[in-house]
Amino acid sequence: MLQKPFSKETFKEKLEAHGEFPMLYMFKFIVPNGRENEIGAIFPKNEMSLKASSGGKYVSTTIQVMVHSADEIINYYEKASSIEGVISL
Known part of the structure; x- marks a missing residue:
């Protein structure tokens, strides 16, 4: 099955249709073991x-951010x- 290329504009439209801002948003990433601190640095x-x-x-990370x-x-x-090696969910 072919995937559509990622469209930042389409993603933005979906996010805006999801609810009203400000909102609590849950980020989930999978990273190679040892790289979880790099994710933590983005959300200090x-x-x-x-x-x-x-x-x-691998390590699964979950962060909730307003x-x-x-x-x-x-x-x-x-x-x-x-x-390197990050998977965004």
């Missing part, structure tokens, strides 16, 4: 929950995308 004022994969190679716009959410995802 927020609590992050961690869960290691069964094999120990955001004020769809652009702010997109900015966080763009920062996270610079981390």
Whole structure:
């Protein structure tokens, strides 16, 4: 199955249709073990929950953040995308 290319504008429209800002938004990322601190650096004022994969190679991270716009959410995802091996959920 072919995936559509990512469209920042479409994602922004979906975020704006999801609810009203400000809102509490949950970010979830999977990173290689040892890189969870890089995710934490993006969200220094927020609590992050961690869960290691069964094999120990990956760590699932969950962070809840009060955001004020769809652009702010997109900015966080763009920062996270610079981390090697990150998977954004």
